[in-house]
Amino acid sequence: MGRSPCCEKAHTNKGAWTKEEDQRLIDYIRTHGEGCWRSLPKSAGLLRCGKSCRLRWINYLRPDLKRGNFSEEEDELIIKLHSLLGNKWSLIAGRLPGRTDNEIKNYWNTHIKRKLMSRGIDPQTHRSLNEKPTSAVVPVAPATTTTITAAAVTVTPPAKPTQLDFKSAHDPAQSMAEISRLLQSNTMKANNSILDFKFQTVVKAESAEENNCSSSGMTTDEEPPLPRPVSAAAGGERREELNLELTIGLATPSSRSLTTTRPSSASSGNSAESKLQFHPYLQFSGTAATPTTTAAEAVCLCWQLGGGARGNCHCQCSSGGRQQQQIRYQYC
DNA sequence: AAAATAGACAACCGCACCTCT
DNA sequence: TAGAGGTGCGGTTGTCTATTT
Numbered sequence: 001m002g003r004s005p006c007c008e009k010a011h012t013n014k015g016a017w018t019k020e021e022d023q024r025l026i027d028y029i030r031t032h033g034e035g036c037w038r039s040l041p042k043s044a045g046l047l048r049c050g051k052s053c054r055l056r057w058i059n060y061l062r063p064d065l066k067r068g069n070f071s072e073e074e075d076e077l078i079i080k081l082h083s084l085l086g087n088k089w090s091l092i093a094g095r096l097p098g099r100t101d102n103e104i105k106n107y108w109n110t111h112i113k114r115k116l117m118s119r120g121i122d123p124q125t126h127r128s129l130n131e132k133p134t135s136a137v138v139p140v141a142p143a144t145t146t147t148i149t150a151a152a153v154t155v156t157p158p159a160k161p162t163q164l165d166f167k168s169a170h171d172p173a174q175s176m177a178e179i180s181r182l183l184q185s186n187t188m189k190a191n192n193s194i195l196d197f198k199f200q201t202v203v204k205a206e207s208a209e210e211n212n213c214s215s216s217g218m219t220t221d222e223e224p225p226l227p228r229p230v231s232a233a234a235g236g237e238r239r240e241e242l243n244l245e246l247t248i249g250l251a252t253p254s255s256r257s258l259t260t261t262r263p264s265s266a267s268s269g270n271s272a273e274s275k276l277q278f279h280p281y282l283q284f285s286g287t288a289a290t291p292t293t294t295a296a297e298a299v300c301l302c303w304q305l306g307g308g309a310r311g312n313c314h315c316q317c318s319s320g321g322r323q324q325q326q327i328r329y330q331y332c
Numbered sequence: 333a334a335a336a337t338a339g340a341c342a343a344c345c346g347c348a349c350c351t352c353t
Numbered sequence: 354t355a356g357a358g359g360t361g362c363g364g365t366t367g368t369c370t371a372t373t374t
Binding site: 014015016017049051052055056059060102103106107109110111 | 342343
């Protein structure tokens with residue numbers, strides 16, 4: 001049995017909203033608050049679909065909306081966030097107070113796309129248009145390619161955890177570097193969220209190479225070293241499923257130093273704007289599954305960035321048919 | 333001045349996810 | 354655990370306005 005329609009289509013208005021309808025909706029929400037969009041139209045005396053009311057309120061009538069043109073800073077932030085998150089407009093909107101996902105989406109399609117094209121940048125991949133199309137396959141280490149086939153992001157604000165999912169054509173190193181840049185430049189005026197990125201990657205090992213588990217000698221001035229290839233059966237080509245979780249958090253809970261303007265409500269991230277005044281750390285932890293092999297194999301992915309303590313590999317490689325490693329990617 | 337075209341943005345649609353029972 | 358209902362999201366379409374021919 002199919003789902004019942006969200007509203008009586010025969011008795012609902014469509015198209016542009018009139019001033020009277022707007023006023024009715026505003027009045028109703030001022031009195032009763034948001035919520036239960038399905039029953040709202042009837043209660044408010046509107047001949048509209050609940051979804052339509054919700055959209056009208058969120059995209060147009062909400063009092064905290066910022067009207068007017070996008071600033072250059074907003075442009076750049078949108079571009080950066082899009083390179084990280086893809087077409088996750090609601091996520092991007094969450095970082096732009098007073099802007100809606102719909103507005104940003106439209107703005108992207110009408111302005112930013114063109115702007116990037118004029119810069120010679122592909123709006124979808126954020127790569128140079130002159131660059132050879134690599135699709136989603138990015139060389140990450142000698143004799144290794146990494147293909148990100150899917151990714152999931154968990155944003156865990158203190159008050160309200162949110163599960164986000166997105167597909168990304170970026171490799172973890174690129175995304176990590178981008179996140180790091182944002183944090184360093186303070187353009188990511190994040191609330192004090194803990195972000196957990198789960199990258200599901202397919203590592204295509206093209207040559208047999210044994211991993212060892214050592215990251216000593218890493219320098220902090222370099223780009224983070226790329227994952228070492230997953231060991232492969234001699235001469236064979238194998239694809240590995242690798243789930244990585246990335247945590248962006250605070251260096252230590254006790255060392256937090258925040259100037260925070262906390263939203264009174266956790267319902268929207270738009271008003272949440274806490275400036276990071278601490279040194280965040282980025283941490284990868286992951287589990288690598290080796291579904292097609294029988295021997296226990298280690299995957300060591302130790303990346304480090306910034307001026308943090310150098311040290312030995314933090315891997316906690318366990319033996320067994322399925323390996324679990326902790327991959328620490330630290331920025332201090 | 334009128335018609336054609338392009339640009340901008342509001343709104344709709346269908347699907348996916350989440351929660352509740 | 355499965356199904357139903359509610360909500361949110363992303364892609365697409367429709368409509369209005371500005372510009373060009």
